[in-house]
Amino acid sequence: MSRSADRLKVVLNHLNGSHGNVGASFTSAQSVSLHHHPQTFRYTLDTDILTPEQRLSYEENGFILIRNLVSPEDIEKFRKAFEEICKREVKVPGLVVMRDVSIAKSEFVEGEKAVTKLQDFQEVPGLFRFCTLPQILKYVECFTGPNIMAMHTMLINKPPDTGKKTSRHPMHQDLHYFAFRPADQIVCAWTAMEKVHRQNGCLVVLPGSHKGTLQEHDYPEWEGGINKMYHGIRNYDPNHSRVHLEMEKGDTVFFHPLLIHGSGMNQTEGFRKAISCHYASADCYYIDVKGTTQENISNEVKDLVFRKYGVDSLSFQETWALRGRLVHGERTSL
Ligand SMILES: CCCCCCCCCCCCCCCCCCCC(=O)SCCNC(=O)CCNC(=O)[C@H](O)C(C)(C)COP(=O)(O)OP(=O)(O)OC[C@H]1O[C@@H](n2cnc3c(N)ncnc32)[C@H](O)[C@@H]1OP(=O)(O)O
Numbered sequence: 001m002s003r004s005a006d007r008l009k010v011v012l013n014h015l016n017g018s019h020g021n022v023g024a025s026f027t028s029a030q031s032v033s034l035h036h037h038p039q040t041f042r043y044t045l046d047t048d049i050l051t052p053e054q055r056l057s058y059e060e061n062g063f064i065l066i067r068n069l070v071s072p073e074d075i076e077k078f079r080k081a082f083e084e085i086c087k088r089e090v091k092v093p094g095l096v097v098m099r100d101v102s103i104a105k106s107e108f109v110e111g112e113k114a115v116t117k118l119q120d121f122q123e124v125p126g127l128f129r130f131c132t133l134p135q136i137l138k139y140v141e142c143f144t145g146p147n148i149m150a151m152h153t154m155l156i157n158k159p160p161d162t163g164k165k166t167s168r169h170p171m172h173q174d175l176h177y178f179a180f181r182p183a184d185q186i187v188c189a190w191t192a193m194e195k196v197h198r199q200n201g202c203l204v205v206l207p208g209s210h211k212g213t214l215q216e217h218d219y220p221e222w223e224g225g226i227n228k229m230y231h232g233i234r235n236y237d238p239n240h241s242r243v244h245l246e247m248e249k250g251d252t253v254f255f256h257p258l259l260i261h262g263s264g265m266n267q268t269e270g271f272r273k274a275i276s277c278h279y280a281s282a283d284c285y286y287i288d289v290k291g292t293t294q295e296n297i298s299n300e301v302k303d304l305v306f307r308k309y310g311v312d313s314l315s316f317q318e319t320w321a322l323r324g325r326l327v328h329g330e331r332t333s334l
Pocket residue numbers: 094096097098099100101104105117119120152174177226227228229230231301304305309319320322323
């Protein structure tokens with residue numbers, strides 16, 4: 001079926017005032033006059049939330065940007081919770097606190113200026129609340145369906161670059177890190193905690209790249225060093241046309257786990273903050289990555305679990321099952 005027929009149907013449906021049920025809401029006469037079988041979308045579900053334009057845009061580009069989705073008051077609370085963690089030296093179960101590789105190996109820096117990223121904050125109520133915000137889940141459901149797991153959480157505090165360009169995040173596909181499928185039922189919500197722009201290292205995306213397959217990832221050969229587990233796609237072509245996603249505080253981008261993305265250097269004095277959660281349908285299933293391109297990251301994660309917890313019996317899949325938290329519906333499979 002041609003794209004233009006799909007587009008026409010969606011636009012007509014919109015003009016008819018019916019936002020949901022694209023396809024099903026058409027009478028057979030209309031359907032027949034347009035094309036021979038009902039439209040099937042691959043990347044989005046039939047809900048009343050996305051406008052037809054937004055739905056088409058996600059299908060085509062692999063992301064949608066929703067302005068002003070999280071309130072300044074909530075962002076302030078997440079910022080406070082982050083500061084608390086950086087100040088207190090308390091151990092939170094599962095929480096990974098990362099410092100930028102260029103400062104980890106040299107000077108001693110105290111407090112939040114030392115922390116580049118918090119990972120796996122599912123046991124920090126003041127931060128995990130982000131993953132349960134109804135206005136976020138409402139969008140997430142358009143991709144995952146009603147049974148929703150929060151699988152991976154991060155607060156990224158991108159530091160001013162020290163001159164070694166280590167504040168960059170190489171171009172990658174998040175699916176490289178995940179031991180569950182199908183990819184189309186996974187989505188990331190990434191919220192800017194302040195204005196993000198090219199200068200402080202906003203997200204950079206390759207629109208449409210979610211239609212490709214999972215590529216091989218490894219550490220890029222960057223002179224100044226590279227942060228632990230920051231794998232990039234191999235043979236990245238820097239001349240590929242890309243889009244810089246400039247966002248205001250509270251704006252949220254939802255993107256597909258195969259979308260190729262990264263972020264540039266932070267060339268400002270401030271720490272660029274964003275909070276994110278990767279969601280998956282609870283109906284997804286775990287996969288064994290042995291013998292696949294994901295074996296390298298799986299081994300690194302297993303090494304980290306051993307160093308941090310002294311446990312060597314956990315599989316890569318099990319580390320995900322332990323981290324995942326149900327946020328809506330039923331925990332059916334994951
Ligand atoms: C109950 C069990 C549950 C299961 C828990 C499982 C935990 C797994 C967490 C990781 C999963 C990541 C996959 C998810 C990604 C999803 C998709 C998103 C894409 C990304 O974001 S990619 C980047 C993700 N990776 C990380 O964030 C890295 C995780 N962090 C770490 O591995 C550690 O924080 C780190 C960096 C090793 C530091 O460990 P720590 O022990 O706290 O630090 P030390 O100061 O003791 O230093 C030890 C050693 O490491 C060097 N170091 C420090 N910081 C860095 C750095 N940023 N980069 C590289 N190397 C670093 C430091 O210099 C020391 O080196 P020595 O040579 O002196 O030993």
